[in-house]
Amino acid sequence: MTTQELLQGAKAAKSAAAALSTQEKNRLLLAMADSLVQHQADILAANDQDVEAARATIAPVMIDRLRLTGDRVAAMAQGLRAVADLPDPVGDVLSEITRPNGLVIRKVRVPMGVIAIIYESRPNVTADAAALALKSGNVCVLRGGKEAIHSNTAIVAALRAALRENGAPETLVNLVEDTTRASATQLMEARGLVDLLIPRGGAGLIRACVENAKVPCIETGTGICHVYVDRAADLDKAVAIVYNAKTSRPSVCNAEEVCLVHRDVAPVFLPRLKQALDEKHVELRLCPEAAAIIPGTPAGERDFDTEFLDYILAVKVVGSVEEAVAHIAAHSTGHSEAIVTQDRAAADAFCAGVDSAAVYVNASTRFTDGGEFGLGCEMGISTQKLGARGPMGLCELTSYKYIIEGDGQVR
Template sequence: MDLLNKGERVKTASRKLRLLSTNEKNEAIMLISRELEAQKGEILRANSIDVENSRKKGMKESLIDRLALSEERIAMMVKSCENVASLPDPVGEIESAWVQKDGLLISKERVPIGAIGMIYESRPNVTVDASILAIKSGNSVLLKGGSDAINSNKAIVSAIKTALALAGLPDSSVELVEDTSHEAVQEMLKMNQYLSLIIPRGGAGLIKFVVNNSRIPVIETGTGNCHIFVDYNADLNKAVEIVDNAKTQRPGTCNAVETLLVHRDIAAEFIPRVSEVLSKKGVELRGCDESTKYWKMISATDEDFATEFLDLVLAIKVVKDVDEAIMHIEKYSSGHSEAILTNDYANSRKFLKDVDSAAVYVNASTRFTDGGEFGFGSEIGISTQKLHARGPFGLKELTSYKYTILGNNQVRK
């Protein structure tokens, strides 16, 4: 009943939020930034409990990194608030307008979606990102974080609710489901009388469960089996640097590279060079039969090429050309982010055209697939599907549209 009550409250709040002016929404977001700073001590203390509990349970360090907060990361949350407040408001934007033959003026106008459900794992920064993006786009949000971050999420939502009250907005504009059980997720997925959209953000298991069990429309986000293909004429020094960044900067994120594809002509030179750098940083390498000729590594299985490791693990495969690289990506990719490192213009254009993922790069790290890096201020996740949002899921993707029609007493003949 508590969950249903929160769903009803979020739905009610959405009716007020959709009518707010841009200034009112920006003021609320800036008050959230102020409260996050004011309450960072409480937030960090709560987070330290979550981190300690997760370490006791044996959570791997790459996932601890996703969970852990610091003064620097709270400062980044504050900055996200400032960035989102500075962005143009998509609500009320007229995408197109025309006069129909019978004199009707028809306009296509952006409007909020309504009450949104967010189900996610670890990463307490998502609590802030989802809240401020929802508010700026005129939506309310029901948050269901994972058990590993429950104390952090409670502290953050407390700060958000304080800010909402100061802004004169319903505190139920943002609600947190404190029941971390699997049954609560199942119940939430049935609440189509209150929620207009569900956004799962986490591992493949969570996303698959939500997609298979939701009565509410779902936008899939998060799963990132990302690839980098190093072509025959790539700048190998730059390629080592890019692969290192994509794998080791934050291996527990969805935009980290999981499989390295290497052109056969440079494999004998490149694989030892990149393997030496990665091995010094603790990366476990799993290679195809040809890869193992050039560096001592574990033999890769078909499952390895299909896995989002979210850890210091990298699969390596030697391919004969760009076409084989594209075929491998087509078979194993989750549709998140892929990159080609090359100085061959034709191959770069072919890769951009043929690879069907949300973000496709030439000569850059996959780690850039992020709402903040793309200039969206923040993101609610990375959508790996095509309807209605794809890639970094920002403000515009949190709106729908309606048609407004201005007439002069016309009747249909």
């Protein structure tokens, strides 16, 4: 099937998706979750093909983004069940007013329609996106990367089997088979067929979509995430937070890429941090002041503007909360930033001054995630300000319309 034919089929399914009741959507989601578990062997076999083919072309740390295990398939299924448990946003009345002339005006949540998602590497996105689109009354068009095509095909086959067996159109969930650049361009230019485009991947993919899309597009985040260790930090907490934010899964967008350290605690904190990070063989890219305290690699011109997605951490010593905030303003991608401090005034100044989608006090940036935020799972993490911002769950996949009731009023 061509991409154009697939889009036409998706558009034709819009009314069916919008007409599903909450009970029907939840029943389908639970069936889709069960189908993933039932087809686990097929999904893992397909994933093995992708992983083996990718070994020669992508870094080992990126293999982790691609690899599926039994536990990860189970987690995908649990994500669908969690979405089924969430309140249905469709039909929510956001506001209601009665005008002096008697007109009752209601602002009501409605589905977007056809949501296209272009993403890379992580096949769990396939299930997450399908679940969120279905629960929010939308049709999804999934276009993964070539490195995960076998995995994505197997996952979508399992999801569509559940739809088919439960009397729902298979075209509620669609996978673009063409993984060339041409199919991505078709989605970007599909006016009248795609109601919302969400890119989810590296900086190059996101930039291409934002700059070239002729359909509405959400800018999701590359993550140059910062942790600032304040002069009033609990250093035990600071070491644990930085260690987690950098090493728990360095290939994801909410991983820390830059550590800022107050000058007053740097001589004590940095040796302790290096000792902890040495366990994971983290390469430290150091500003001159940090390099005078601990050994590492001198930071290059672009090291504070790079999403490493690897066991690499840029480190800079600063003199104040204000200097940390200024550095973040100059180098952040607006994703997630954290301060570690016992000083409430410092925390408040940081939260007020940092203009990112998620700002943490004494916690790891790794929590910027739809599941961790109670959204079930996420469609992506938006770093823009207009419309969705931060992890995108069900509400972020809806629009609204006005419904006006009268009794013969004319103007």
